Amino acid sequence: MAESTYSIEGLQTGPWLTLSHPVGSDRTTWAAQVAVLARQYRVLSYDIRGHGHAPSQGSVCSVDDLAADVHRLWQQLGIERSHFVGLSLGGCVGLALAHRHPETVQSLVIANARLEMDTAATQMWLQRAATVEQHGMAPVVEPTLERWLTPAFKALQPTQVAAVRRSLAATSPEGFAACARALADMHQAHRLLDLKIPTLLLAGLSDLAVPRDLMQGYAASNARLQFVELSGPHIVHLENPDGFSRAVLDFLAPR
Template identity: 35%
Template sequence: MGDVMMVPVNGADLAVRIDGDAGKPWMVLSNSLACTLESWRFQMELLTRTHRVLRYDTRAHGASSAPAGPYTMDTFVIDLVGLMDHFSIGRADLLGLSLGGMAAIGLAIRHPERVGRLMAAAARTDTNAAFLENWDVRCAAVRAAGGMSGVADFTLARWFTPAFHAAHPEVVQEAREMILGCDVDGYLACADALRGLDYKRQLGSIGCPALFMAGREDGGASPDEIRSMAALTPGARFGVIEAAHIVTMENPAAFNALVASFLAEAQAA
């Protein structure tokens, strides 16, 4: 695997890892809120067969810095553009999970010329009362505890099914360490940015091949919600994975199969 490098982008220093052979088309991976670039480790063998893969820790996550907020959804899109510009990536296939999927969708809307194919998992594109209340609860728990420990158990319960918790405690522990490694103020700034999520009404403008994926047991980005997004996006494909929210870690075999099928069939616009 490639070495981690620090890249200055949009006022932040982002931890970046690049894998795969030079000369292959680029793919950029963007992680979920409270995850790190290691949340993609189960996908790297597959993706590097066909792509040179750039993955990074979102600002305030992992080894990346946490500039003072406020952040907006555009902050994450600008970070993506800055990373691509730094490495002279004119256009890439994008794969994002949750917050990272939202950022990828935002890039496809704001800068369509930069996106070849779009893949987003567990990423809704608008807010509702339950979504906003969920983030109120999480942020209040973090503030009350004075740290990420206040939200770790709550988050893990939503990230993985009970069966997965029982069968794979080592992966759940790995995820816990990602959560606890987040910068507290940066996490809160990321969560506040989600309140401005408003991409759903713009999905019809996406012109590249797109795949939207949902975890069957995901309470926040339900299959019905993700299916509705696919219906609004011209020609988009939709798939369901037997998992909760962090589908890349809970059911990598099914996730990878969906991605591989899409990449094999969908031609870049």
């Protein structure tokens, strides 16, 4: 394909660390984190299918399919083990990967990810999938920004907001719809119960999409899981980049 679907930065001999983005985003969303994490790790950021430069692979997929994509990429790159940091959809992918291939995931960070959909959430994602298939991405861009970012950030950081808007608008409707359906069918909370991989759950205190209490509840399901809350909304790594990177580094330090 003409454009690469992944980027590798950082120490040639450092431990691998993989970053996985939210639905409607792409790997460039991690720029601030890559700049920090690459000082200690070999950082792989990639585009989820149908996002960024990654082609869509049909209008239906599961979170396990998205995890299989990562595993294939790791195999292509010769990565035997990697830390994994995922936000929202990316966090769901990380849990699926840890469930399917626990020997390959050195540690896991799940940030602001709804791992279990109720009826209302399922219907919401199915409706979004249908909307973008019929009308393109335009109808979901501004409502998504309202859920993702705080009014203060939108007022003070117009350049960053414009970049998020462009990424959303440029997402393939087919790719977005496929991932929206994967989210609609998300029932992974039970996978936390037997998870033995070192795992951190991160919650944004002002997240309108995935409430902080939901993330804390997931963390409480398994005594091995760690929980940290950060100031910021759903896209917490953009509004609180230093806090996000610090939480990840503090968690990874002993690993």
